[in-house]
Amino acid sequence: MEKHHKQSSHDSDEKTTEFRPFSPAVTPHMRTFHLSWFNLFSCFFTTFSIPPLLPIIRQDLNLTAADIGTAGSASFAGSILSRLLMGPICDLVGPRKAS
DSSP states (O other), X not given: OOOOOSSSOBOTTSOBSOOOTTSOTTSHHHHHXXXXXXXXXXXXXXXXXXXXXXXXXXXXXXXXXXXXXXXXXXXXXXXXXXXXXXXXXHXXXXXXXXX
């Protein structure tokens, strides 16, 4: 049974042959594209937004240098743990559902 999508053209392997980034995300191809850039943006933002705000965060939460070091270590450990977990989850259910 052959699938037909109205929003974009596909080849025989169900790979899209047209790139329409501003089309509605109704096809799995465009949903995957938009989820991918959103995931990249959210990872980039959460990784690089804290250091410029650290003086304000330190003052507002009354953090010591030791507290900030512990938070950095916990963040790094959490990053490693999440990467180790996401690999098998992506293999099990696929990257789209895992995201």
